[in-house]
Amino acid sequence: MKILVVDDTEAILLLISRFVEALGHQALIARNGQEAINVWRQEQPDLVLMDVMMPVMSGPEASVQIKAEAGATWVPIVFVTGVGEENALADAIERGADDYINKPVNFRVLEAKLKAFGRTLDLNRKVREQSQTLADYYERAEEEKRVVRHLMDQMVNSERLADPQFDYWLSPAESLSGDLIAAARTPGQALHILLADGIGHGLTAALNVLPLTQPFYSMTEKGYSITDILFEMNAKIRQVLPIGRFVCVSLISIDEVGGTVEIWNAGMPPIQILDQQRQVVRVCSSSNLPLGIVPSHSLDLVPERIYYKQPGYIVAYSDGLVEARNAGKAEFGLPTLLDSLSQSDDRQMLARVQAEFLQFLDGEQHHDDVSLVVARFGMDVQAAKTELEVQAVEARFDEISADFNLLAECSWRYSLILSAQELRYVNTIPFMMSFVKEIKSLAHVQSDVFLILTELFVNALDHGLLLLDSAIKTQPDGMEEYLAQRAERLANLQEGRIEIDLMGLKYKDAEVLKIRVKDSGEGFDWSNAFQTPVSHTSHPSTAFGRGISLVRALSLKVQFNGLGNEVEVYYLPAPSPKH
């Protein structure tokens, strides 16, 4: 230790400082209070042995000054007192001195006291170091949280959450949420909603769910099915998270054009399907392991499919909502949630649940992240259809008369030929969409191009090569049957090929997209199916009719060639929005 010895008597000063040095410490000396302060400022000793009565400045005065300057650093001050100085001593100890030793100094006692202070000083230093480290950690953690929060805000893309088709509510337990809600639309306008819950809450949970966003957005934009997206998300989670970390996920797809809802639930509470009166008509329980535990190929990624005839609601939530407890340890519970949903009207469902939840908690904090999504289906379908048909009726008749076959010059061309073997596994349309996205004149009409391509491709594959009968679809449970047959026939497809051409044709000032799809099948009697003009196909009785009329409504011209196994579609992109 570095010890400052203060005394105005030279002999005592010498005696004590020598003794201190003999014990292996470093001794500094001062002859009065003022000197003591000066030396202390320069040398910052660990401990001070201070005389009480001294000229210039007394020991107690100096010790008050030193204690004040030392601040949070503890500098033990031990008074060396003569007889008759008890009052001054008591006063000094009250004002912050730490101990005293009587004159004449008993060196055995002094040695013991120095040892004791040495131990306490060590302890004190350790505590201060630890609290400093703790403060550093705290600051760093806060900074990290800030960065992650920013990152999450960016990646979650709240703009796309502002979709009239659903409402959501997310209330984190800490500053960061381990629940994630994301939404995006495919080029065909199907709405994908992702609700995910990482382990725990706060930073680690937030980090767990972040890897989901990238595959979700990019694959949805290209029109991949939720099965494909889940495959990628699981692979991603397994790749980036350590063992023991996983993410509960529900992924919902609402396709208003096709009238289908697809739901896949892994580890999230049962998703409730409500009818228009907000009564539960169906429950989609978790039937899968959460993402990140087993390899993608051992997961059953086929979603539950619902073909709806009536409008309704999908209610998805995290366990933090139903398991929240108030001061009385009661659980909010699913019945309360369903009850408050059934008692509210359409636009207020979420607000009502929020209000009841707050009332239930009654000022208590919830300890897990709370999230809730209420999505509507079947409500906008009439509007969507009408819009499409109005557009169709207003079709550009002058342009239909133009003979596009003369437009042989194309500014670009993209051709793709797939044989049976590739058709079995290539996800053709999303693959082509990544090209379409790059073409400037098409970037803003991806959705139309996606719809047309999908319809033409599905016709070529399902009817041209797989020889499926659309009539199956109209039977009860027909859609399931149709898809099952389709999967089976596709898996066994041995022969056949499909050619797809995309061409950019210059027409007046615009670029017209020509799409040609040809399959190696036998074709069909297109003249029969194609007689009715567009305006009369507004109530197609079969899904097949709907497909073709959709393409006709979107494009300038649809032309079947030869046997009907080749179709050409001309599409004029709407002018791109001005920036």
Add this chain to the structure above:
Amino acid sequence: MTPTVQIEGSVGRVILSGQFDFSAHREFRQVCESIIANADIKEVLVDFQNVNYLDSSALGMLLLLKEKIAAASKTLALVNCRDTVKQVLEIACFGKIFTIR
């Protein structure tokens, strides 16, 4: 909660109690490590008899345990899962990768 261990022959039983969540992380890990290090134990049972609550971080701990136990060539089963515990394990579909009795 403090997990306790009962060893009967080649079977090691980890008995949990109360709330099984992140606060039990350290004790659970220590107990599991001791059981894994014990070469005489061939089968590990995690007993949920006295557990009234289980959260997702507990599921994470079970996954880690499963991994370590497999690496040590022992077998693992979750036993006496009732009520809430059973419900949580069912929602997470852990029956697909764990033996639950």
